[in-house]
Amino acid sequence: MFHVxxxxxxxxxxxxxHAMPSPERLVxxxxxxxxxxxxxxxxxxxxxxxxYPSAIEAIARLCRAGWSVAVxxxxxxxxxxxxxxxxxxAMHRVLMRLxxxxxxxxxxxxYCPHGPDDGCKCRKPLPGLLxxxxxxxxxxxxxxxxxxxxxxxxxxxxxxxGCHGALVKTGKGEKTLAKxxxxxxxxxxxxxxxxxxxxxxxxxxxT
Numbered sequence: 001m002f003h004v005x006x007x008x009x010x011x012x013x014x015x016x017x018h019a020m021p022s023p024e025r026l027v028x029x030x031x032x033x034x035x036x037x038x039x040x041x042x043x044x045x046x047x048x049x050x051x052y053p054s055a056i057e058a059i060a061r062l063c064r065a066g067w068s069v070a071v072x073x074x075x076x077x078x079x080x081x082x083x084x085x086x087x088x089x090a091m092h093r094v095l096m097r098l099x100x101x102x103x104x105x106x107x108x109x110x111y112c113p114h115g116p117d118d119g120c121k122c123r124k125p126l127p128g129l130l131x132x133x134x135x136x137x138x139x140x141x142x143x144x145x146x147x148x149x150x151x152x153x154x155x156x157x158x159x160x161x162g163c164h165g166a167l168v169k170t171g172k173g174e175k176t177l178a179k180x181x182x183x184x185x186x187x188x189x190x191x192x193x194x195x196x197x198x199x200x201x202x203x204x205x206x207t
Contacts, residue, residue: 021068021107021137023145027199028133028163030124030149031073031109033171034192035059035095038150042077049091051098052170054193060104065200070137071095071109072129072147072157079115088113108136125156130163146204148195152182164204166195 032038037050059069077083092109099106110129114120122128134142147158150171158165165186167173177188187203189195 021139023139023142023162025066026068026070026137026139026142026145027062028070028072028130028142028145028147028158029059029192030147030151030154031071031111033150033173034148034168035071038171042080042082043091044077044083045087046090046094049094051095052191054191056098056102058193058196059099059106060102061196061200063099063104067199068107068137069099069104070107070133071111072124072133072154073109073111074124074153075111075113076115076123078113079118085113108133110136125153127157127160130157130161134161146199148192151176152179155182155186168192168195 029035032043035051035055036043037052039048043049062069075088078085078088088111095109096106110122110132112120112122112124112129114123116123120126120128122132130142130147141162142158143162145158145161145163146166147154147161147163148166148168149155150168150173155165155167167176167183167186167188168191169177169189170191177183187195187198189198
């Protein structure tokens with residue numbers, strides 16, 4: 001079972017009896033465009049939330065190999081009135097169930113419900129969501145963790161926290177790659193599954 005709470009930090013957490021994560025064995029994922037299909041019109045309903053099957057299995061493979069997984073996602077559609085927190089929670093319940101069924105788990109989902117002009121501290125590229133993940137998981141630092149996203153702002157959120165950056169070409173990834181800005185320290189992959197293949201094969205040792 002997992003526990004959902006509504007509070008100032010806008011989070012959803014799954015409570016399991018498992019070892020305390022370490023930053024060097026933690027992967028933080030953006031959601032839209034990495035785990036599920038993105039949409040320029042926003043993912044506004046459970047029917048529109050369409051996971052990549054290979055991404056669900058990739059998360060489970062990470063967990064089976066002893067890695068911890070968290071999610072950090074901007075969800076300004078809430079501030080824009082396109083959907084509400086209950087709808088977002090429903091999407092995340094399905095995500096957690098699918099990952100559980102595949103043999104994995106997500107330790108924490110941190111989301112920003114604010115719009116770009118709200119002046120919050122959690123909307124990526126600011127690092128607030130990652131700070132929440134660090135604190136919720138009881139870590140002193142995220143140095144050595146991975147931040148995986150399809151946009152530059154995902155990678156920028158991880159930089160001040162000491163995260164390695166990985167860009168996937170799904171979602172907005174191809175457009176981000178075409179711009180070629182701010183990617184000097186990032187590793188590039190076709191999708192989340194390809195990143196996990198590389199990571200579990202020892203690719204991290206080459207960074």
